[in-house]
Amino acid sequence: xxxxxxxxxxxxxxxxxxxxAYELIETLQDEIVKQGLVEEVQVLETSRIGDPETEGLDLxxxxxxxxxxxxxxxxxxxxxxxxxLKGRIAEQYIRETKKVVDEELSAPKTKEVRIVxxxxxxxxxxxxxxxxxxxxxxxxxxxxxxxxxxETIQEVLDSGxxxxxxxxxxxxxxxxxxxxxxAEQKYMICNADExxxxxxxxxxxxxxxxxxxxxxxxxxxxxxxxxxxYIYCRAEYPIAVRTMKTAIEQARNFGLLxxxxxxxxxxxDLEVRMGAGAFVCGEETALMASIEGLRGEPRPRPPFPAQxxxxxxxSNINNVETYxxxxxxxxxxxxxxxxxxxxxxxGTKTFSMAGDVKNTGLIExxxxxxxxEIIYDVGGGIKEDKKFKAVQTGGPMGxxxxxNLLDLxxxxxxxxxxxxxxxxxxxxxxxxxxxxVDIARFFMDFTQDESCGKxxxxxxxxRRILEILTRICEGKGKPDDIDTLRYxxxxxxxxxxCGLGKGAPNPVKSTLEHFLDEYEAHIYEKRCPAKVCKSLIxxxxxxxxxxxxxxxxxxxxxxxxxxxxxxxxxxxxxICIKCGICEQLCPYDAIEIK
Amino acid sequence: xxxxxxxGQDIRKLVRTLVQNHGDEKxxxxxxxxxxxxxxxxxxxxxxxxxxxxxxxxSSHIYSVATFYxxxxxxxxxxxxxxxxxxxxxxxxxxxxxxxxxQRELGLPKGETSQDNKWTLLTTSCLGLCGVGPVMVIDNxxxxxxxxxxxxxxxxxxx
Numbered sequence: 001x002x003x004x005x006x007x008x009x010x011x012x013x014x015x016x017x018x019x020x021a022y023e024l025i026e027t028l029q030d031e032i033v034k035q036g037l038v039e040e041v042q043v044l045e046t047s048r049i050g051d052p053e054t055e056g057l058d059l060x061x062x063x064x065x066x067x068x069x070x071x072x073x074x075x076x077x078x079x080x081x082x083x084x085l086k087g088r089i090a091e092q093y094i095r096e097t098k099k100v101v102d103e104e105l106s107a108p109k110t111k112e113v114r115i116v117x118x119x120x121x122x123x124x125x126x127x128x129x130x131x132x133x134x135x136x137x138x139x140x141x142x143x144x145x146x147x148x149x150x151e152t153i154q155e156v157l158d159s160g161x162x163x164x165x166x167x168x169x170x171x172x173x174x175x176x177x178x179x180x181x182x183a184e185q186k187y188m189i190c191n192a193d194e195x196x197x198x199x200x201x202x203x204x205x206x207x208x209x210x211x212x213x214x215x216x217x218x219x220x221x222x223x224x225x226x227x228x229x230y231i232y233c234r235a236e237y238p239i240a241v242r243t244m245k246t247a248i249e250q251a252r253n254f255g256l257l258x259x260x261x262x263x264x265x266x267x268x269d270l271e272v273r274m275g276a277g278a279f280v281c282g283e284e285t286a287l288m289a290s291i292e293g294l295r296g297e298p299r300p301r302p303p304f305p306a307q308x309x310x311x312x313x314x315s316n317i318n319n320v321e322t323y324x325x326x327x328x329x330x331x332x333x334x335x336x337x338x339x340x341x342x343x344x345x346x347g348t349k350t351f352s353m354a355g356d357v358k359n360t361g362l363i364e365x366x367x368x369x370x371x372x373e374i375i376y377d378v379g380g381g382i383k384e385d386k387k388f389k390a391v392q393t394g395g396p397m398g399x400x401x402x403x404n405l406l407d408l409x410x411x412x413x414x415x416x417x418x419x420x421x422x423x424x425x426x427x428x429x430x431x432x433x434x435x436x437v438d439i440a441r442f443f444m445d446f447t448q449d450e451s452c453g454k455x456x457x458x459x460x461x462x463r464r465i466l467e468i469l470t471r472i473c474e475g476k477g478k479p480d481d482i483d484t485l486r487y488x489x490x491x492x493x494x495x496x497x498c499g500l501g502k503g504a505p506n507p508v509k510s511t512l513e514h515f516l517d518e519y520e521a522h523i524y525e526k527r528c529p530a531k532v533c534k535s536l537i538x539x540x541x542x543x544x545x546x547x548x549x550x551x552x553x554x555x556x557x558x559x560x561x562x563x564x565x566x567x568x569x570x571x572x573x574x575i576c577i578k579c580g581i582c583e584q585l586c587p588y589d590a591i592e593i594k
Numbered sequence: 595x596x597x598x599x600x601x602g603q604d605i606r607k608l609v610r611t612l613v614q615n616h617g618d619e620k621x622x623x624x625x626x627x628x629x630x631x632x633x634x635x636x637x638x639x640x641x642x643x644x645x646x647x648x649x650x651x652x653s654s655h656i657y658s659v660a661t662f663y664x665x666x667x668x669x670x671x672x673x674x675x676x677x678x679x680x681x682x683x684x685x686x687x688x689x690x691x692x693x694x695x696x697q698r699e700l701g702l703p704k705g706e707t708s709q710d711n712k713w714t715l716l717t718t719s720c721l722g723l724c725g726v727g728p729v730m731v732i733d734n735x736x737x738x739x740x741x742x743x744x745x746x747x748x749x750x751x752x753x
Contacts, residue, residue: 014726014738104725197681200722235628235665236721276624277664279719293623295662354683354724361725426684442682450719452662564611 004042004350006084009060012045012239016057020073024057027073031080044124059344068093105204105362107380108518111342112525113348116201116324117364120208125243128250131211135258139330143219144264144415147330149179152223156326158334160346165191165282165319166394166423166499168345168412171220171326171391177306178224181314188221188229188268189291189310189317192244193282195234196395199424201362202320206233206240209324210247210556214270216323218256219330221268224316229268232287234275244272279450283498284317295523297454298498321350321425342368349425355392356383356431361455365410372406375429386431390514394423396443396450397503399510400436419510421503435532436515437522441469443507451500458501461492465508477523485512531593534578543568545590552582554589602640608633617667618649627666635665635675664719672707674752676700677718677731684720688741689728693717695742696730699749712752720741 008028012021012349016432028043056070066089068079075093082090108114123130131137143152145582157172178186190213194202205213215283217229229246233241248270251257259267273291280286281296288310290296325347329337338346345367351374353360356382365374371391382388390400399420401408408414415422430439448462465488468481489505490514496502511520521527528536541552541561548566553559560576563569571582571591583591612629616622626649630641637660646653660666678693697703700713707714723729726738737748 014723014729014736018737094747195719197720198724199720200724203722236719273621274625274628275663276628276666277719278662283675290624291621293620293659295659297662352724355686446681561719 005040006042006064007062008041008043009046010043019057019197019564021057023073024071024076025058026074028059028080031076032084034077035080037080037084041080045126046121046124064089066094070160076445104200109359109363111365111369111373111377112363112474113366114364115328115348116205116212116321116350117209117516119212119361120204123209125208125210126246128211128247128254131209135331136211136327137254139327140215140256141262142413143222143330144262144266146364149223149225152219152330153179155334156223156329156456159329159333159337160341160344161322161325161329161337162345162412163319164321164325164349164425166421168422171318171322174318175224177304178226178314178316180459181254183314185226185228185311185313186226187310187313187315188217188224188226188230189288189315190231190320190323191282191284191287191317192218192231192233192237192240193287194237194320194424195279195282195450196424196426197327198354198428199352199426201352201396201425203237203240204362205320205324207243209241211319212249212324212327213244214247214251214257216318216326217270218261218268219326220316220318220323222266226316227268229270230273230291230310230352231270231272232281232291233272234281235277236275241272241274248272263356278452280452280498283500285498288315289316294526295452297452298500302498330410331394340366342366342409342411344413349410349422351425351427353379353427353429355427355429356386356434357381357427357429358383362405367411368409368411370407374410374427375406379429381430382431384431386433389432389434390430390436390439390511391429392420392430392439392443393426394421394506395426396446397421397422397506398426399403399506400430400514401510402514419513420506423503433530435473435528436511436518437469437472437528438532440511441466441473444469444504447500449506451504455495455497455501457492457495458497460503461496462486462504464488465492465505469508472519473533474523474527475522475526475533477519479523481523482516482519485508537578538573539571539576539578539580539583540592540594541569541571542590542592545588547588547590549587551585551587553594555581555585557581570572605634605638605640606644609641609648613645613648615708620649620651623649623651623656624663626654627660627663631666635671635673636669636742638668638670642668670707670711672711674712674733674745675714675716677716679719679721679723679729680717681720683724684727684729687727692728692730692740692745695745699745 001183010021010025025043032041056072058069060067061083079090082088153172153175161171192206221229231244257269275281278296281290283298284305286296286298299567305315305317341347348364348366350364352362363378388403390402392398392400401418401420405418412422425547444466448466450464453459467484471477489509492505493502518529521529531537546568553561553569558575558577560572561569611753612626616626630637642653642656645656660668700715702708704717721729728740730737730740
């Protein structure tokens with residue numbers, strides 16, 4: 001292992017890449033070579049370190065922990081000379097900057113327990129030694145030298161670990177199915193096709209702690225008796241694909257993948273497969289079809305992948321987060337893991353919090369925590385202290401839960417009972433200004449678009465629901481629409497081929513159950529209570545508040561606002577397209593939505 | 595991104611090289627289509643024909659796969675492809691205004707390519723960069739925290 005005197009961390013998050021982070025790295029490396037410091041200074045990539053709003057580039061130098069900001073490429077030669085050759089801080093480049101924030105993942109808050117996220121931001125994901133230094137691959141060593149495959153399966157079974165991709169099937173049991181299946185070739189697959197809008201926990205694990213997934217997969221392969229594995233990662237995550245490929249290569253170089261791993265006689269190899277933009281490929285049978293080079297369409301089960309999966313061979317599919325938990329379970333024991341959690345859901349779960357909550361981003365909490373605790377204690381409550389209205393869990397196939405379910409203990413069973421799912425761990429918090437019919441329409445628009453079209457209930461059913469919801473939002477709802485929606489929801493749920501179709505009606509079903517009054521207001525009174533649906537609202541300028549500053553009239557994209565300077569202005573409802581720009585701009589709050 | 599339309603001969607050569615590098619297993623089809631898409635900007639009939647020969651797969655199969663996945667295109671695209679994230683987290687952080695500005699600035703509706711073949715304007719599914727929304731991708735460059743005011747400046751990078 002090489003030791004460097006200094007480490008330079010350059011942020012490569014999207015905003016910094018846009019500002020030229022990769023050019024900075026290249027220039028730094030060139031300069032380090034030029035000044036003969038290759039053996040002493042190492043340049044590393046990291047997630048965000050600076051404030052994205054400031055001009056120029058940022059870098060951190062360790063062990064001094066000096067933060068240079070607002071750099072240009074021309075500053076690099078002098079900086080390298082001062083900092084690394086002469087060993088003094090180049091004061092002129094340390095400029096005033098705001099506090100460092102990782103908007104996606106902040107320091108753990110009370111009630112958080114980090115197992116899956118513990119290494120993220122703490123280690124260099126492109127360096128296997130960093131992972132090894134934090135007990136990495138120790139679990140693999142333990143399994144290969146001290147445990148039989150059956151003992152490994154039993155340990156994972158005892159831990160109570162269940163599939164984190166949403167279905168919640170016991171992981172150990174799945175592995176045992178594969179173990180007991182008779183076949184020459186068995187496959188281990190990682191589902192890294194995290195497609196739910198708003199969910200990015202898997203991306204952070206793949207990009208920030210890739211070896212935890214690799215190690216989990218090798219352990220699983222040993223237990224299940226698989227010799228080949230695939231990580232199916234969506235093409236929308238190019239950095240994750242690159243990081244995983246690097247991790248696999250390094251593991252192979254260290255003898256942790258390939259033939260005769262750690263001299264144990266067990267052989268297993270891994271490959272990354274990239275998707276090409278199809279949401280349905282997150283469904284396991286569709287995912288396998290895609291690996292085989294086919295259209296990513298699901299097929300009926302049974303046969304289950306454990307019997308006939310990839311190329312008709314027994315195949316085990318687990319999600320990124322599931323594999324990432326495995327090394328910790330082996331190291332710390334099933335008892336430790338099962339002591340966390342609630343009832344039949346043990347351990348922790350990551351959630352990607354989005355929407356109208358103060359602290360958005362990634363969290364990891366033990367199962368059993370209530371929604372109330374997640375939203376108010378971890379999430380900090382609702383933005384601008386508005387009133388909570390609903391939380392949508394589990395991505396586009398999940399349901400919307402109202403205020404009276406806030407004391408619900410988060411686990412697989414409780415969520416299913418409430419008409420939602422745990423899914424990928426997406427949590428979209430919505431405040432009082434959200435129209436639930438519009439939200440249902442928004443999600444249906446997504447599923448309708450992503451339906452692969454193979455089975456009729458999903459292909460045509462989601463389209464029909466979308467048409468009805470759109471009609472209701474436009475103020476053209478009919479009295480029997482609610483019954484038709486309920487009928488369609490049941491039909492699609494019962495008759496669709498895969499999880500996408502089965503789950504697609506959930507947002508509609510749950511809003512019909514908990515927010516029926518909003519549907520009724522739209523249909524019978526032609527009124528949108530949350531004042532969101534454009535066809536059911538109009539903008540008016542309040543006489544007395546308007547000062548005639550002309551700001552709204554100047555910014556109206558369709559010139560619908562008229563009036564003399566210092567006189568109350570008027571909006572022409574026939575021209576107004578209800579874009580809301582005037583309402584946002586008005587400094588006197590003189591524009592009212594009716 | 596493709597800068598010029600390639601001749602038939604070049605396309606055949608590209609396909610042959612790719613099949614050589616990846617092998618002709620059916621499982622390599624999607625990785626190969628990805629590369630063709632990146633090199634040519636889209637998957638042309640010519641490329642499908644050659645691929646069918648080299649991989650011993652019916653062109654109907656290749657076409658069905660190429661049209662199934664959102665990130666592969668069988669239609670020519672502009673020299674620069676803009677993909678705007680249309681999912682909820684970007685939508686609620688002001689994505690709608692950026693999207694409107696983009697359309698106005700380019701004079702293009704969703705899914706269209708400009709007359710001079712410079713731009714193609716597309717939407718994309720969630721890129722998982724919800725912490726820095728609204729997000730858009732031009733060719734291979736990712737832009738986060740985009741505001742409507744930044745749009746003209748960003749587009750200028752591709753003159």
